[in-house]
Structures are given as C-alpha cells and as structure tokens.
Amino acid sequence: MTEHLHYYPDDEKILSFRPRVVFSGILNAGEAWSGKVHSHNFCEIMYITSGTAVIFIENEQYKVKTGDIIIYNSGVFHEEKSSDKDFSVLFFAIDNLHIPGLSEGCIVPIDANPVIEAGSYDDMLKAILSLMLDELTLKKAHYKAISTNIATMFCYYILRLYDVKIENPRHVEICNDAMKYIEENYKSDVSLDTIASSVHLSKYHFVRIFKETLGISPMKCLLRVRLAEAKNLLGGSDLSIKDVAMAVGYENALTFSRVFRNSENISPTDYRKNVQGFSLN
Numbered sequence: 001m002t003e004h005l006h007y008y009p010d011d012e013k014i015l016s017f018r019p020r021v022v023f024s025g026i027l028n029a030g031e032a033w034s035g036k037v038h039s040h041n042f043c044e045i046m047y048i049t050s051g052t053a054v055i056f057i058e059n060e061q062y063k064v065k066t067g068d069i070i071i072y073n074s075g076v077f078h079e080e081k082s083s084d085k086d087f088s089v090l091f092f093a094i095d096n097l098h099i100p101g102l103s104e105g106c107i108v109p110i111d112a113n114p115v116i117e118a119g120s121y122d123d124m125l126k127a128i129l130s131l132m133l134d135e136l137t138l139k140k141a142h143y144k145a146i147s148t149n150i151a152t153m154f155c156y157y158i159l160r161l162y163d164v165k166i167e168n169p170r171h172v173e174i175c176n177d178a179m180k181y182i183e184e185n186y187k188s189d190v191s192l193d194t195i196a197s198s199v200h201l202s203k204y205h206f207v208r209i210f211k212e213t214l215g216i217s218p219m220k221c222l223l224r225v226r227l228a229e230a231k232n233l234l235g236g237s238d239l240s241i242k243d244v245a246m247a248v249g250y251e252n253a254l255t256f257s258r259v260f261r262n263s264e265n266i267s268p269t270d271y272r273k274n275v276q277g278f279s280l281n
Contacts, residue, residue, distance in 0.1 A: 019043075019094035019155065021147050024129070024136045029087040037079040037275055039072075039232065042095040043107050045154065046070040046080075047118070047129055051087030055080045055115075058231070059266065059274065062115050067122045069158065071114045074105025075228050077235055077275065090129040094151050099159075102214075103179055107155055108162050109215065110224060116161050128154060171213045174199050178210060178218060186225045187249050192218060227263055230256070234268055235275040241268050 022042050027033075029051070037056070052065045056079045057072070064070060072078050074097070097105055108114070118125050132150040135143040181198040182190065195218050196203035210218045226248040233244045245256030260268045 017097065017099050017152070017155075018148065019151055020096040021132075021136070021144075021151050022093040022095055024092040024132050024147070025090075026133060027087075027089045027091070029082055029085065031085055032083045033087060034081040035079055037077055037235070039075055039077045039235070040093070041074055041105070042093045043074050043097050043105055044072040044091060044093045045107070045158070046072070046089050046091040047125060049088045049090055049126055051082060051084035053080055053082035053084065053087055057114050059264065059271070064115055067118045069116050069118055069125075069161070071108050071112075071116070071158065073103075073107065073110065073114075075232060076114075077231060090126065090133065092129065092132060092151060092154075094155070098176075099155075103221075104183070107158055111216065112162060116158075119161070121157055121161070125154065125157060168213070171209050174201070174206070174209055175213045178206070179221070182218070182222050182225055186222060186229070187247065190222055190249065195222075223259070223263065226250075227260065230260065230268065231271065231275075234272040244268065 046069070048064055048066055048068045048070070050066050052063065055062050055064055055070060058077055062070075074095075094107075095105070097107060099107065102108070103110055128150050132147050132154075135147045135150070177199050178195055181195055185194075192203050192207070196206040199206060201209070207218060210216075210221075214221065216224075230244055230248045233239055233247060237244075239247065240253075241257065242253040245251075245253045248256070250256035250259070257268055260266075260271070264271065266274070
C-alpha cells in the first residue's frame with residue numbers, strides 16, 4: 001500500500017541570526033589534562049563525546065560527562081580539568097552572535113546553567129559537529145557556507161534544549177537598544193531614568209518590558225555588565241582595585257568592593273588571586 005504524505009511548516013516565528021565560525025576542533029586527552037583559566041571575546045561550545053571532567057566557570061564548579069554540552073558565553077572566565085584518559089571533546093567557537101532577546105555574544109541567558117545534556121539529540125549533534133570539523137579541515141568548495149549553517153543549526157538546537165522563547169519583536173528591539181546603551185555607557189553615571197530615556201519610554205513601562213523579555217531588571221543587567229568587565233580587568237590586567245572600580249563606573253573602591261562581594265561572594269582581591277592561581281597551575 002502506497003503512502004504519500006506532505007508536511008508543511010506553520011507560521012512559527014523565525015529567529016534571525018547568522019554567527020561567524022571562528023574555529024572548530026577536537027581534543028582527545030589520552031592522559032590527565034587541564035587548561036588554564038581564560039576568557040575570550042567569542043562564544044565557545046564544547047560537546048563531550050566521551051569521559052568526564054570538572055570545569056570551572058566564574059568560580060563555579062561543574063562536573064560534566066559524555067553527552068553534555070558546555071556553553072561559554074563571550075567574556076566568561078573558565079577552565080577545564082580531567083583525569084579521565086578517555087576524555088574527548090568536539091568544540092567550536094562563533095562570534096557575530098546577536099540573538100534577539102539575549103545579550104550580545106551570548107547563546108544562552110546569562111543566568112542560565114552553562115551545562116546541559118544533549119539527551120535524545122546526542123548522536124545527531126555529535127555527527128553534525130564531526131561534519132563541521134571535516135568541512136574546516138578539508139576546505140572543499142563552499143566549506144565556509146556549510147560550516148556556518150552547521151553552526152547556526154547547532155545553535156538552534158541549543159535554544160530548543162534551553163527552551164528559549166521568541167519574544168515580541170518590538171520588545172526585543174527595545175531591549176537590544178537598551179542593552180546597547182548599557183554596554184556603551186556602563187563606565188559613566190547610568191541610571192534607570194537615563195536607560196529608559198535612551199529608548200524613549202517611561203521608566204515604569206520600560207522596566208516591565210525589559211523584565212518580561214530578559215527575565216531580569218535593567219539595573220541588574222547593568223550590574224552584570226559592570227562585573228563582567230571588572231572580572232576581565234581583575235584577571236587580565238595589573239590595574240589597582242581603585243582603577244578597576246573607576247573603569248567600570250564606580251566612584252570609589254569601597255563601593256565597588258562591597259557590590260562585587262555581595263554579588264560574587266568573594267572580594268575583588270581574592271577573585272584576582274584565584275584567577276592568577278588557576279593560571280599558574
């Protein structure tokens with residue numbers, strides 16, 4: 001009996017983004033292995049194909065295993081360690097990442113768990129990452145377009161796994177404009193009034209849209225932007241705590257240190273020692 005079926009897409013909204021592939025690679029440890037603590041200005045995705053490891057992301061420890069996906073949003077300090085001789089990873093990095101509703105350089109919300117299980121997508125995701133690696137290794141005709149589309153497809157599966165919702169396009173635009181204002185002005189005296197004014201809304205209307213779309217308040221987002229840059233400076237420069245404070249929008253070191261400790265449960269000085277200690281191991 002002949003069966004002839006057609007399946008048509010419905011009117012689901014489509015996210016519009018097209019990341020650029022920076023690199024792709026594979027790691028087969030074969031022995032105890034560790035990487036130095038670092039961060040970068042692109043997003044990196046690691047897919048554990050075998051073995052176990054411990055990773056550190058912004059002073060938080062995670063135990064990971066075969067089939068786990070690890071997301072490093074742009075600017076996040078991280079380090080991996082494994083004593084498993086069978087530890088292996090497929091990975092790739094992307095930039096030009098502008099996903100509506102998320103901060104620039106992020107593939108998942110900044111407060112999301114950076115580790116997620118591939119689950120039923122395990123074999124398929126492993127296969128398409130292997131295909132990306134082949135494309136970038138062999139460099140046959142159209143390999144850049146193919147690898148870009150593979151990376152984009154992988155990102156869509158990550159968004160599905162995290163159940164990232166597509167928000168009201170106008171609200172997303174407002175939040176993106178507000179985020180741009182925050183990221184360009186966090187070093188100065190930014191307030192809720194100035195952020196709301198930058199998108200031409202009353203602060204009450206703006207706060208409601210921002211929280212509904214991004215899940216956090218504008219001022220908490222400002223705090224996270226400032227702290228992310230502070231961590232970059234603490235880990236990658238010799239600036240004094242006072243100079244770091246001023247560089248991220250705080251008038252004095254005491255206020256900055258109090259805010260940093262309240263948010264990160266560690267002082268800026270101890271955070272710097274920990275990062276430098278990781279780097280020396």
